[in-house]
Amino acid sequence: MFGTMIDYWFLTGDSSYNDVTMQALLHQVGDNRDFQPRNQSRTSGNDDQGFWAMSAMTAAENKFPDPPKDQAQWLALAQAAFNQWATRWEEETCGGGLRWQINPFNAGYNYKNSISNGCFFNIAARLARFTGNQTYADWAAKIFAWQESVGLITPQYDVFDGVTVKEGNNCSDTDRIQWSYNHGIFLHGASVMYNITNGNEVWKRRIDGILDSTIKMFYVNGVMIEQFCEDRGFCDIDQQSFKGYLTRWMAGATQMAPYTFNTIHPLLESSAAAAARACTGSPTVPSESQPLFKGIPGTACGFKWTTGFDGLVGVGEQMNALSAIMYTLVDRVASPVTADNGGTSAGDPDAGFESTPRFLERAPITTGDRVAAGFLTTAIAFGVIAGSALVMS
DSSP states (O other): OHHHHHHHHHHHOOOTTHHHHHHHHHHTOOTTSSSOOGGGTTTOBHHHHHHHHHHHHHHHHHTOOOOOTTSOOHHHHHHHHHHHHHHHOOSTTTTSOOOSBSSTTSTTTTEEEHHHHHHHHHHHHHHHHHHOOHHHHHHHHHHHHHHHHTTSBOTTOOBOOEEEEETTTEEEEEEOOOOHHHHHHHHHHHHHHHHHTTSOHHHHHHHHHHHHHHHHHHEETTEEOOTTTTTTTOOOTTGGGHHHHHHHHHHHHHHHSGGGHHHHHHHHHHHHHHHHHTOOBOOOSOOSSSOOOOSOTTOBOOSOSSSSOOSOOSHHHHHHHHHHHHGGGGGGSOOOOOTTTTOOOOOOTTTTOSSOOOGGGSOOOOGGGOOOOOSOOOOHHHHHHHHHHHHOO
């Protein structure tokens, strides 16, 4: 939600929500100036940390107002997440990859999923572009190659959800469900890598493949859908927000790989029109499946964009529709900045560690180099709940 609000400010110039957005992002900063606050020390996973880190990276790239000097800075927060993920990269099972969960006692620790590794890949690519440091780019290439090697990105550029780590290092149990945000996060990261490699053909092939797969899987007559659960009616709270992320990353891909604009922008426009038609609801009676809508009557946005207002309301639905409409403006704003062309956010290659050498100057990490997870991340659900004040009141 707060990543969306940073882009909202950047695309529209409306700074009404900047103060609360900065307050929310900084509230999630832990004692070690990362997105691992004490209050979420037992519950959050690598993907949860990733969404906060990507919001900070967006703030640095969009020149969102910098925090006070005594607070953690946007670029350093993204670097903190990168450094911590690098210590969690695990070669011993599945030949690499991040686990979904950070703590062994959490359900899902035995699962290596595309969104956690996608967050790592996306941040690595964007840090490479922003800082010019090749180590980040090398990590991005390594993560994408691992996704392919374990079968989570197929030769047809389908992006599967994850792989279960079983006894004996058996990593053949793949969850083949495809979610829109998994496609989007790799599409955007690949576009960033294409940008910094001056149009490298390998990255172009990956962009083209993922984009083609995305359109086939997640669009019907030019309108975005969440294909696995939308028609069946069982998308959960998280899944009801995925279309907003895919929209964001498709728009971002047009900035990093401009040749994709003529394919992507018409899809943004047609989905925006459909989303607007779905924002006509006025639910007033909460129920188990339909919460009370606190906004202006007639402005509640449904989840499905192919049918008009479907009665499903929530922060995810509002965020999706806002994203669908505002990202049609992507061609009217400048591309994300870097440290060399206007970026002001202060970085810290040591971020995320209390007393360790500079990660970027170290040799490749081994098992002995891994650090224990102390303070873990906040769950994105809390960001969604807190963000409801922005879009539903």
